[in-house]
Amino acid sequence: MADLRIDLAGIKSPNPFWLASAPPTNSGYQVQRAFEAGWGGAVWKTLGDPILNVSSRFAAVSFNGQRVAGFNNIELITDRPLEVNLQEIYETKKKFPHHAIIASLMVEPKQEKWHEIVKRVEDVGVDGLELNFGCPHGMAERGMGSASGQVPELVEKQTYWVKEAAKTPVIVKLTPNITDITVTAEAATRGGADAISMINTINSLAGVDLDTWNTVPHVAGKGAHGGYCGPAVKPIALNMVAECARNPLINVPISGIGGISNWQDAAEFILMGATGVQVCTAAMHHGFSIVEDMIDGLNNYLDDKGIASVMDLVGRSVSRYSNWGDLDLNYKIVAEINNDVCINCNKCHIACEDTSHQCIDLYSEDGRPILKVREEDCVGCNLCSIVCPVDGAITMVERKSTVPPMTWNERQSLISSLSK
């Protein structure tokens, strides 16, 4: 039984699975149900001046029959009075003293506004604060959310203001709607953030209704961009976590967010530098009970790997994420096809023939169709093994290189030293 407890910049929770600030953490009723189901923490849906919402709000992107591959919303921060939320936070914390409750906050970029709200939420006993510099719709038009989060100076300054007043750890939640997330991450660090979390949602349009020509979703025939999340955004989020984790100027813990649907996704984020993860879409798709497998699966994984604590897993893959210029140009792999397992759908052949390097031959041997890789022409691109629907039919195998390893950067510096 592995130790699943985490400590993220001083915020402690019984396991690394938090609900992200979103509809599932809108009220005390919901957060208490979540804790009963096993969630280790909850980032309370963003507090601020209560806003007005529209109907409808959500849309899903389905792919080849897979429902909710992506998810999109135009809902804003809390639409309930601050006093009510604070009262419910207080009651929830009292019932669940060992679970983490973090208040997500969003106010105008004014020092006194931040000081006031920080004081009020800390008075009811939250374990930490998360500054919402990410919401891409509605609030941004009022100069908040991603409008603040896209400007490094504003991120730094507001983080600083919060730190002036805060007694609990401060997490800065970043927007992915920016060219290089490390720039705002560095700004948050300079401002004194105790941790950063990413990603908030990505600007998106979920779809267009082919019959009515309305956007999906629409409000009385009109649509606006929303925030994209769900499994489809995981690779984008994972890259941003990795870029921040390997940046020496961003030496604060990371709370990973973005398309985490199961323990495997969570383990990947943790390996890539996240101390814990926040989940929303998977819970909205399946309900709070999905956390049971997340906890169980992660625990079994750690046990199998002989790792005592989940904290020991944090960042184990960070050093393996680098720049293209540091990759070995002489490393070689090729595809190998096992015709005993192959079912002859010929997808590898046509993928290679039409769109890659034309190195998979399709021919007949004793009337039996055979697929064979011409190794000398294979560039090891992986496409055939990606499209192959059968386990074990195509393996990418390492071939011993005749020359020693050399990266692009090494090659360039060698060339320049020779030319001197």
Add this chain to the structure above:
Amino acid sequence: MALNQENIMSQQLKRNFMELTSRMTKNEAIEEANRCLYCYDAPCIKACPTSIQIPNFIKKIASGNMKGSATTILEANPIGASCARVCPTEELCEGACVLNSSTKPIKIGELQRYATDWAMETNAQLFKQGQSNGQKVAIIGAGPAGLSAARELSRFGYHVTIYEAESKAGGLGSYGIVSFRLPNEVVDWEIEQIEKLGVEIKTNTAVGVDISAEDILAQYDSVILAVGMGAVPNLGIEGEDLDGVHDAIEFVRKTKMGTLTKNIVGKRVAVIGAGNTAIDGATSAVRLGADNVQILYRRTQKEMTAYKFEYEFAKQDGVEFKWLTAPKKIIGNEAGVVVGIECVKMKLGEAGADGRQRPEEIEGSNFIIEVDAVIKAIGQTRFVSLIEAFGLQHTNGVVDIDETTMQTSNAKVFACGDVVFGNGQGEAMVVTAVQQGKDAAYKTHQRLTSFSKSLL
């Protein structure tokens, strides 16, 4: 009271003859369609006698392009809605599906039915008659092969007339396949689609009776002979003319023609033969309320020609199979009604010319089974006199054709379908008949275009 019971009985029988497999829901179809791997050079296409571009029609279901899906199917197979229901898919497309070796084959037949059902429900007009080229082709027989040939020729711009002896077009589809497998509406829709392309179908017109073969040969630029097969031949035993002895083809045909007989209710029935028609006769008898139905076959299960799924279906319907049992005599009472059948036990001997072991009687093993009806299903007779009226060479009623040109001994006459199946020439299935119809149409077109070119 009696009338009411009569009514309930009729309703019950009617329900027994309703189509069996329930159709896929939209979600089921999309889920199944998304399982298709979209193979390159897909084996399912090669296994389909009409070469339907199966991965394409399936992907079109997945993308919601239903019109495209139905067109892809019906382009290759004008009788695609019927074939979706009657094809032995596990021996053809589904049998070839690569997923057989990893998970489960795609339900190609059901997906084809889903797409063609869409076409039927929306009554989509998917094909157009070609611009008239002024030439005329006569087709003899409005079964799957004839209809398929007609559809293709009409698209090329020929004026096509089909001569059909029955009161309705459709052939096997209209008369020979039980309605719980293939309801009349499906066949009727397919005929209507072909008629909409300007094909004229002269029903109730028997060639040789209502119009002579000479007249047809004189009036048309080309002729396609697509007559099927006739009645079940005699068993050649005593008692075949008794009341209660039925021809399986005729027996099934009656179930397709409106009112269902109540004469079988509570009866014991023996079916002679073990092909697909025997199964149809037997399962029809069960559904008409027979008390007990037995199939008597002089060989064993191994030599039976019925498809495996037909055999399984019959067993589920409660049909009993008596192998190595041959009829010797049908026994009647004084009133001339069947009361039993005398049989003899058989054993398998040496292999015959067809490679199958010949059944031989075991002397003195005679026994009597008490039955009230006998259904004969030992094959079908061929329309030899019609073939001869056209002056065509044939071998025991199977028209001789040049396999590449599909021409008969008369270069103007092409032949396809049941009339050329047999004697080791092709396997008689609806889907192969359809392909032969297409081929006959293309060969006819080839001949007539090279003709018109030589006239220029």
